[in-house]
Amino acid sequence: MADAYIIDACRTPRGIGKQGKGALSHLHPQHLGRTVLEALRDRNGFDTADVDDVVWGTSSQVVEQSGDLGRMAALDAGYDVTASGVTLDRFCGSGITATNFAANAVMAGMEDLVVSGGTEMMSLPKKGLLPMGANNAHLQELHPQSHQGVCADAIATIEGIPREALDAHAAESQRRADVAIKEGRFDKSLIPVLNLDGTVALDHEEFPRPQTTVESLAALPPSFPAVADYRHSEDSPTFRELINRKYPDVDIQHVHHAGNSSGVVDGAAAILMASDRYAKAHGLTPRARVVATANMGDDPTLMLNAPVPAAHKVLERAGMTLDDIDLFEVNEAFAVVSEKFQRDLDLDRDKVNVNGGAMALGHPIGATGAILIGTVLDELERRDLQIGLITMCAGGGMAPAIIIERV
Numbered sequence: 001m002a003d004a005y006i007i008d009a010c011r012t013p014r015g016i017g018k019q020g021k022g023a024l025s026h027l028h029p030q031h032l033g034r035t036v037l038e039a040l041r042d043r044n045g046f047d048t049a050d051v052d053d054v055v056w057g058t059s060s061q062v063v064e065q066s067g068d069l070g071r072m073a074a075l076d077a078g079y080d081v082t083a084s085g086v087t088l089d090r091f092c093g094s095g096i097t098a099t100n101f102a103a104n105a106v107m108a109g110m111e112d113l114v115v116s117g118g119t120e121m122m123s124l125p126k127k128g129l130l131p132m133g134a135n136n137a138h139l140q141e142l143h144p145q146s147h148q149g150v151c152a153d154a155i156a157t158i159e160g161i162p163r164e165a166l167d168a169h170a171a172e173s174q175r176r177a178d179v180a181i182k183e184g185r186f187d188k189s190l191i192p193v194l195n196l197d198g199t200v201a202l203d204h205e206e207f208p209r210p211q212t213t214v215e216s217l218a219a220l221p222p223s224f225p226a227v228a229d230y231r232h233s234e235d236s237p238t239f240r241e242l243i244n245r246k247y248p249d250v251d252i253q254h255v256h257h258a259g260n261s262s263g264v265v266d267g268a269a270a271i272l273m274a275s276d277r278y279a280k281a282h283g284l285t286p287r288a289r290v291v292a293t294a295n296m297g298d299d300p301t302l303m304l305n306a307p308v309p310a311a312h313k314v315l316e317r318a319g320m321t322l323d324d325i326d327l328f329e330v331n332e333a334f335a336v337v338s339e340k341f342q343r344d345l346d347l348d349r350d351k352v353n354v355n356g357g358a359m360a361l362g363h364p365i366g367a368t369g370a371i372l373i374g375t376v377l378d379e380l381e382r383r384d385l386q387i388g389l390i391t392m393c394a395g396g397g398m399a400p401a402i403i404i405e406r407v
Contacts, residue, residue, distance in 0.1 A: 001107050001109075002108070004107045006273055007279065009374030012032055014206060017121070017266050017362070027193070029058070029065045030072045035194070036268050037115065039191040040270050046113065052083075053085065054116075056085060056366075057089070057096075057119075058088075058094060058366040071087070092368065092395065093400040095366055095372075099369065114273045116271045117367065131146055132395055143300045144246055145300050147224070149223055149224040150224050153252050153254045157250055158250060161255075163218075166255055166339060170217055170335050171213055171214045173357050174208065176355055177356025208356075212360075224256060245301075246299075255336075265361075288377050288406050291318045291405050292403045293401070298397045302397070303395065303396065304333065307337065307393050308345060311389060314391070315403070327379055331358055331363065369400065376388035380406045388404050389403050390404070
């Protein structure tokens with residue numbers, strides 16, 4: 001099996017994902033994709049006619065984000081028309097999955113130069129508050145699927161994780177992100193987003209709230225009690241009832257709120273991947289090697305618990321143990337996800353999300369996985385470490401995972 005090498009990774013800053021309020025919300029999603037695709041080309045000098053594919057992640061493929069965003073962003077970036085593109089959806093896991101697919105193609109020897117990544121503009125109009133599988137009564141009978149925020153509260157209830165622990169975790173995420181920003185730890189990968197007239201739309205993270213404290217978080221009302229009891233039609237079950245169909249004894253306690261849940265933002269990220277033969281022939285210097293990739297499914301009713309089994313699976317594929325991993329990134333979709341991940345695996349917290357996570361920086365759904373891979377790579381280089389593991393929960397009860405090794 002051939003090696004797949006990461007040559008470079010870059011991303012946009014994350015803008016607040018509210019229409020008319022975020023610094024990126026006036027732009028087309030293809031423009032964000034174009035920004036990072038242009039940056040990869042300009043930073044590395046490859047011929048875009050050599051790109052075998054652009055594999056892109058976008059979760060909400062509606063309105064401006066529909067129509068194969070990866071291909072359209074590549075065309076907008078001026079890539080050669082021979083560079084094809086495909087766009088996939090594994091909900092929050094789309095960015096890691098796009099990168100895994102790209103790596104798998106190179107490792108199989110079928111492709112030599114691939115770009116992966118993703119875009120999500122959460123400032124676009126929403127699809128509506130519906131359970132996953134809402135229009136398929138048979139599926140909901142088999143696997144009742146609820147709202148992710150209600151699922152997060154249910155998991156915290158089942159695991160006995162109190163709000164105080166989740167708020168402390170969120171405050172620490174803000175602290176770590178603030179340190180990372182002040183020390184310039186993201187600068188290597190961060191690409192300013194320019195308007196079409198060349199003026200700067202955004203050149204810094206817009207979402208972080210470094211003034212956050214445990215005390216200020218404690219004052220926030222929980223976000224999901226009303227959501228839990230919402231019905232999208234007169235005869236439909238509530239989100240709470242969907243969970244209680246499978247877990248009838250769980251009295252859901254609502255512990256998540258705006259401060260200990262992932263931020264709603266716009267953003268894009270891209271990764272350049274090459275085979276060993278292409279890199280040597282074209283003078284590209286690899287930064288990391290993909291060691292192993294994996295996908296894992298878990299209970300779709302609780303929905304958010306797959307990162308732990310995904311981590312075990314990708315470690316087994318790599319022939320490694322937890323002790324071999326220098327840095328972990330697990331997406332902070334909700335505080336309970338990353339908190340449970342660290343508790344279940346008994347991890348050293350100084351190795352996990354060391355520069356903060358989505359609670360502080362935001363979660364542009366289809367792009368986040370690619371962002372996290374680049375974040376780990378930059379930090380491995382900064383600390384002169386070797387191995388990183390990245391995973392995240394995804395809708396439908398799934399988690400992709402990847403292990404990378406610095407070259």
